[in-house]
Amino acid sequence: MMNSNPETVSTDYDTSDRLYFEPLTVEDVINIIDLEGPDGIIVQFGGQTPLKLALPIQNYLDEQKPKSRSGAGFVRIWGTTPDNIDAAEDRERFNAILNELQIAQPKGGIAKSEKDALAIAADVGYPVVVRPSYVLGGRAMEIVYNNAKLVTYLETAVEVDPERPVLIDKYLTDAVEIDIDALADMHGNVVIGGIMEHIEQAGVHSGDSACMLPTKTISDSCLETIRSWTTKLAKRLNVCGLMNCQYAITASGEVFLLEANPRASRTVPFVSKAIGHPLAKYAALVMSGKSLYDLNFTKEVIPRHVSVKEAVLPFEKFQGCDVLLGPEMRSTGEVMGIHYESSIAFAKAQIAAGQKMPLSGTLFLSLNEMTKPHLTTIARAFSGLGFQIIATSGTARVLELEGMPVERVLKMHEGRPHAADLIANGQIQFMVITSSGDALDQIDGRKLRRMALAYKIPVITTVAGALATADAIKSLKSNKIKMTALQDYFDVTKVAAELKNLQSASSISSS
Amino acid sequence: MANCMNHCENAAAYKLISSSSSYVLSPSRIYSSRIPLFPYKKRFSFLHLQSRPSVFSNTHLRKRVNSIVNEQKNVEKVNLGKEKLGKRTDIKKILILGAGPIVIGQACEFDYSGTQACKALREEGYDVILINSNPATIMTDPETANRTYIEPMTPELVEQVLENERPDALLPTMGGQTALNLAVALAESGVLDKYGVELIGAKLQAIKKAEDRDLFKQAMKNIGIRTPPSGIGNTLEECFEIASEIGEFPLIIRPAFTLGGTGGGIAYNREEFEAICKSGLAASLTSQVLVEKSLLGWKEYELEVMRDLADNVVIICSIENIDPMGVHTGDSITVAPAQTLTDKEYQRLRDYSIAIIREIGVECGGSNVQFAINPVDGEVMVIEMNPRVSRSSALASKATGFPIAKMAAKLSVGYSLDQIPNDITKKTPASFEPSIDYVVTKASCRYL
Numbered sequence A: 001m002m003n004s005n006p007e008t009v010s011t012d013y014d015t016s017d018r019l020y021f022e023p024l025t026v027e028d029v030i031n032i033i034d035l036e037g038p039d040g041i042i043v044q045f046g047g048q049t050p051l052k053l054a055l056p057i058q059n060y061l062d063e064q065k066p067k068s069r070s071g072a073g074f075v076r077i078w079g080t081t082p083d084n085i086d087a088a089e090d091r092e093r094f095n096a097i098l099n100e101l102q103i104a105q106p107k108g109g110i111a112k113s114e115k116d117a118l119a120i121a122a123d124v125g126y127p128v129v130v131r132p133s134y135v136l137g138g139r140a141m142e143i144v145y146n147n148a149k150l151v152t153y154l155e156t157a158v159e160v161d162p163e164r165p166v167l168i169d170k171y172l173t174d175a176v177e178i179d180i181d182a183l184a185d186m187h188g189n190v191v192i193g194g195i196m197e198h199i200e201q202a203g204v205h206s207g208d209s210a211c212m213l214p215t216k217t218i219s220d221s222c223l224e225t226i227r228s229w230t231t232k233l234a235k236r237l238n239v240c241g242l243m244n245c246q247y248a249i250t251a252s253g254e255v256f257l258l259e260a261n262p263r264a265s266r267t268v269p270f271v272s273k274a275i276g277h278p279l280a281k282y283a284a285l286v287m288s289g290k291s292l293y294d295l296n297f298t299k300e301v302i303p304r305h306v307s308v309k310e311a312v313l314p315f316e317k318f319q320g321c322d323v324l325l326g327p328e329m330r331s332t333g334e335v336m337g338i339h340y341e342s343s344i345a346f347a348k349a350q351i352a353a354g355q356k357m358p359l360s361g362t363l364f365l366s367l368n369e370m371t372k373p374h375l376t377t378i379a380r381a382f383s384g385l386g387f388q389i390i391a392t393s394g395t396a397r398v399l400e401l402e403g404m405p406v407e408r409v410l411k412m413h414e415g416r417p418h419a420a421d422l423i424a425n426g427q428i429q430f431m432v433i434t435s436s437g438d439a440l441d442q443i444d445g446r447k448l449r450r451m452a453l454a455y456k457i458p459v460i461t462t463v464a465g466a467l468a469t470a471d472a473i474k475s476l477k478s479n480k481i482k483m484t485a486l487q488d489y490f491d492v493t494k495v496a497a498e499l500k501n502l503q504s505a506s507s508i509s510s511s
Numbered sequence B: 001m002a003n004c005m006n007h008c009e010n011a012a013a014y015k016l017i018s019s020s021s022s023y024v025l026s027p028s029r030i031y032s033s034r035i036p037l038f039p040y041k042k043r044f045s046f047l048h049l050q051s052r053p054s055v056f057s058n059t060h061l062r063k064r065v066n067s068i069v070n071e072q073k074n075v076e077k078v079n080l081g082k083e084k085l086g087k088r089t090d091i092k093k094i095l096i097l098g099a100g101p102i103v104i105g106q107a108c109e110f111d112y113s114g115t116q117a118c119k120a121l122r123e124e125g126y127d128v129i130l131i132n133s134n135p136a137t138i139m140t141d142p143e144t145a146n147r148t149y150i151e152p153m154t155p156e157l158v159e160q161v162l163e164n165e166r167p168d169a170l171l172p173t174m175g176g177q178t179a180l181n182l183a184v185a186l187a188e189s190g191v192l193d194k195y196g197v198e199l200i201g202a203k204l205q206a207i208k209k210a211e212d213r214d215l216f217k218q219a220m221k222n223i224g225i226r227t228p229p230s231g232i233g234n235t236l237e238e239c240f241e242i243a244s245e246i247g248e249f250p251l252i253i254r255p256a257f258t259l260g261g262t263g264g265g266i267a268y269n270r271e272e273f274e275a276i277c278k279s280g281l282a283a284s285l286t287s288q289v290l291v292e293k294s295l296l297g298w299k300e301y302e303l304e305v306m307r308d309l310a311d312n313v314v315i316i317c318s319i320e321n322i323d324p325m326g327v328h329t330g331d332s333i334t335v336a337p338a339q340t341l342t343d344k345e346y347q348r349l350r351d352y353s354i355a356i357i358r359e360i361g362v363e364c365g366g367s368n369v370q371f372a373i374n375p376v377d378g379e380v381m382v383i384e385m386n387p388r389v390s391r392s393s394a395l396a397s398k399a400t401g402f403p404i405a406k407m408a409a410k411l412s413v414g415y416s417l418d419q420i421p422n423d424i425t426k427k428t429p430a431s432f433e434p435s436i437d438y439v440v441t442k443a444s445c446r447y448l
Helices: A026-036 A048-064 A082-089 A091-101 A114-124 A147-156 A220-236 A268-275 A279-287 A342-352 A369-384 A393-401 A419-424 A439-454 A463-478 A486-490 A492-510 B011-019 B026-037 B046-050 B060-084 B109-123 B155-165 B176-188 B204-211 B213-222 B236-246 B270-283 B343-360 B391-400 B404-412
Strands: A108-111 A128-132 A142-144 A166-170 A176-184 A190-201 A211-213 A241-249 A255-261 A306-312 A333-339 A362-366 A388-391 A430-433 B093-097 B127-131 B147-149 B169-171 B230-233 B251-255 B265-267 B289-293 B299-307 B313-321 B334-336 B365-373 B380-386 B440-442
Touching (some): A048 A082, A091 A220, A108 A114, A114 A147, A128 A147, A176 A220, A190 A220, A190 A268, A190 A463, A211 A268, A220 A241, A220 A255, A241 A279, A268 A279, A268 A333, A333 A342, A342 A463, A362 A369, A362 A393, A362 A419, A369 A463, A388 A393, A419 A439, B093 B109, B093 B176, B109 B127, B109 B176, B109 B404, B127 B155, B155 B176, B169 B404, B204 B213, B204 B343, B204 B380, B230 B236, B236 B251, B251 B270, B265 B270, B299 B391, B299 B404, B313 B343, B313 B391, B334 B391, B343 B365, B343 B380, B365 B391, B391 B440
Parallel strands (some): A362 A388, A362 A430, B093 B127, B093 B169
Antiparallel strands (some): A108 A166, A128 A166, A176 A190, A176 A241, A190 A211, A211 A306, A241 A255, B230 B289, B299 B313, B299 B365, B313 B334, B365 B380
């Protein structure tokens, strides 16, 4: 084991036979290869850091051909080959593969200059997602709605030149994002580990978005497409071990591949616990030469219970930063909620993440133009739960036209008493705000959101998040949260008893 | 090089201290005279052990007499203690609280400690129940504990787990501040009593003594160890009074109960002080500010200490922060063992740490004590004490090969240090302090 982080279980001295606390650089890794002469090197489990080392290590192995100490031949990198990992990371090689396999991806291109960028944007149509190539965690990634914004982005956020191209892709408005983990062995067998549906729309970084396993709203045909594309891709890339893919499904049911990473992803621990199979362990065994049949893992497991993963965001620690979610990842950690009903699983995850779930009170609603079509759905959901609704002029007008009861309040720049006064007076228990991100919002909306955070009032910044929360509140009102041990979700008799219980409970409540 | 080989701090060591050199400070005498009052009965009288009996006046003569009496009692205690101590058989099921999600200031180090605790306790044959809402941890692997709850960690919901599982004991010291706070909430609301659950590792009183500012200050005063002078002011005049009592700038001003920590700061002169106090008083919902002497620029040290039910204490590791006070320990480059202390200075920190873990009353587990030392005159102040496994324990464990979390788990179920073999040497018991002839450095990665 080689890792430089002392705070991990992996660097416990009884986890491995030989442990090296050394910097993860090519030179150090090569020194250890020479010293230890291992049979195999595994680079899939450490995220981007070891993956970046894979190619140089492979080059070294090809040139020097160091022998394994065990006498079983030469030192090799186990699992997916660095060349295939690179094929997935390199935009041009990857596009060629997708064309060959007929897998759709959002229209886009690589811009090496500002002129390129504008041409590509004009071709695919706004809004577009722009980001520098080869970045981690969506740093400096942004959704851009017009030419002027694109130029500003290129001038301020990143430098664009032929050495450091910028990727421009069509942004799929209102698309649902899917995360999928798959496991493949060296014999070409592929098993889907889990398919997760993101609760926040595509465009929110997958690390910051809540997600749910199994999926809830995705049609069977879309799921089939996703399964067959993932399997096809894993076979084409000769994946041996884990692969993670992200897809977007538009409202009309079109499927697009956003990204594929032939390595263990951040969702692996969550999926493993949700389906009751240790995927990372299987991956390691598969890389050592075992087949998926040897491991008795040959079929996708779709559990009866629903698992929800929610991101934990550090906004409270950073005064002055905005709470809106975007393509740049900002979460530090994650929590999980499990239950047989998705709404309660979601509620558990929210509570675990420290989000308060008010069961009654007043809801402040403020939606931007893009999300206004969902306004009445959200308002109905909450007023049906007994919430009173307060909104500023634009939002209130729409609701009034629909004949919904709504109380008006002034925006912060319109005079007093305004929305922030209500927050300070404790007259608002819950807020749903989607921001347009324009100049006025930067002053007004941002202040309001920060204020809500200071007074610990829950703020939801996405439509999907709001609807899921309404659902969760509804379940919380009629059910007590029940704590269940992970082991019990995989105990057949206990599961059967629990499901019977739930069914009788729901038949009582419905009759 | 300040790191000489020290055997564990127990009765034998006391004899040395109380009969030897002049550098031994009065605090160590005071505590040495207190400790053996309840020789081995203490498992049944935790609470009394720590309350300082007022019958002792601090006169020199009385102290001498006491220490002689106590030396004899100590010998007796060790003998009897050996028979009495050992793995507890009256508890079977233990609940461990995890640390929850990764947040700033708390990363995967508590997964490391929690995993070790689970393994150690299961190895001893206990049923281990675990609660942690964070799925991205080894400890929530279904094989690590007997029963794993990946559920929200609120007092109400954890109560349900207590009701379902009926554990005999709760180990709160492995999951960082999250677990400790949760345990305090459960203990104070009477839930633990209701279900007959015993806190092991650290008792409620010890946790509160270490966590509550005033109680901690008072405890340190009792054993004659200085803490940064401070006071709470309700008006500007009061703030100035406190400032003149403290006597010198810079001063730290922290408003109490603000929305998001606004209105505080460091003042280097009267003018700044007045301005910051004014805004702090205004920002505080209770119109209160804490004025404290700033130790900016002092050298910063941490000691990892462990104590068992027989009152043996060992120092696992000393850690020196290369960056001075003012840079958060978590962001600072740290080195183990401490590099710039004379042996005398180091022994003083040792004595203090031992006195502190006893005074706070962590009776079977590990603690982390943080000190500041004035680089000019060597004055020592204690900054804080964590009655639990901490970020530094992970580093200290790996630096020394002494698995603090694992040992702490074993101590919490009744073992004494001399009954646990050292994992690395296999021959010596854990009561031998690790001594290292190499240097370990930790640098932190910044999220900028």
